[in-house]
Amino acid sequence: MSNNKNIGVIGAGSIGMAIALNLQDKGYQVAIRDIRADIETSARNSGLTVAASPADIAAFADFIIIMVVNAKQTTEVLFGERGVTSAGIAGKTILLCPTIAPEDTEAIAQRLQSARCDVLDGPVSGGPVRARDGTMSLMLAGDGAVITRHEAVLNAISSRLFRLGERIGDGARYKLVNNLVAGMNLIASSSAVALGVKMGLDPQTLVSLMSASSGQSMMLDDRLTRAIADDYAPRAYAYILTKDVALGLDMAESAHVDMPMAKHALEIFTATLARGYDELDDAAVLKTLLE
Numbered sequence: 001m002s003n004n005k006n007i008g009v010i011g012a013g014s015i016g017m018a019i020a021l022n023l024q025d026k027g028y029q030v031a032i033r034d035i036r037a038d039i040e041t042s043a044r045n046s047g048l049t050v051a052a053s054p055a056d057i058a059a060f061a062d063f064i065i066i067m068v069v070n071a072k073q074t075t076e077v078l079f080g081e082r083g084v085t086s087a088g089i090a091g092k093t094i095l096l097c098p099t100i101a102p103e104d105t106e107a108i109a110q111r112l113q114s115a116r117c118d119v120l121d122g123p124v125s126g127g128p129v130r131a132r133d134g135t136m137s138l139m140l141a142g143d144g145a146v147i148t149r150h151e152a153v154l155n156a157i158s159s160r161l162f163r164l165g166e167r168i169g170d171g172a173r174y175k176l177v178n179n180l181v182a183g184m185n186l187i188a189s190s191s192a193v194a195l196g197v198k199m200g201l202d203p204q205t206l207v208s209l210m211s212a213s214s215g216q217s218m219m220l221d222d223r224l225t226r227a228i229a230d231d232y233a234p235r236a237y238a239y240i241l242t243k244d245v246a247l248g249l250d251m252a253e254s255a256h257v258d259m260p261m262a263k264h265a266l267e268i269f270t271a272t273l274a275r276g277y278d279e280l281d282d283a284a285v286l287k288t289l290l291e
Contacts, residue, residue: 185220
């Protein structure tokens with residue numbers, strides 16, 4: 001098992017920052033890289049090291065967590081100018097957490113492995129609160145020996161670690177299936193609350209009733225509880241779940257599986273972004289449905 005205590009986190013948004021702070025609390029030396037000045041200031045104020053480039057993260061850490069948004073950003077921080085690979089990564093381990101297409105995960109992993117780097121395909125789920133206290137779900141695919149070597153830090157990140165086998169790309173596949181359901185649940189719950197509001201029902205009573213009944217879901221309990229209080233501060237940006245549902249539908253199409261409910265959900269998410277709500281919480285779909 002690895003005793004390395006130097007961890008790098010590239011992409012210190014709400015989830016990445018929470019992971020970094022959680023690991024710091026557990027005794028790891030953590031460096032972050034982000035392009036936003038306010039994130040860097042917050043990181044320094046919290047005692048984290050701030051790296052000037054992904055290459056500097058690679059020089060600092062032997063275990064590097066990639067927590068950016070999409071495949072383009074992942075490719076850029078790994079292989080671009082002053083990217084991770086420009087520093088030399090032989091013997092290091094990279095945990096790929098972005099929700100991206102399985103074929104992108106596979107292609108990126110192959111490039112990293114050709115540079116003699118170990119790769120784990122590890123999307124996460126649970127939001128910033130669970131990231132901060134280390135109780136996220138971690139969907140992990142990759143070499144079992146690599147997972148065992150880094151078991152301590154992986155368990156520090158996640159109390160719900162799912163070992164999905166050794167095929168890189170399966171982490172992405174499981175995550176996209178999950179996020180398709182999350183997206184459909186959010187639209188279903190939001191549509192029901194919008195119906196109730198338009199019929200003159202009290203939304204707080206409706207959400208409480210559904211949460212205690214057969215209409216319950218995590219998305220109802222978490223997102224709609226905030227939305228009916230007009231709290232759309234982004235814990236999970238609307239544009240991110242929109243991207244994930246679109247990726248999931250692409251995957252379903254490639255598997256010749258029709259998902260009409262997910263297609264309808266994507267239409268609502270797309271309409272939400274078109275209204276300028278892309279950087280609100282994804283619960284902003286309720287605003288769209290109420291208009």
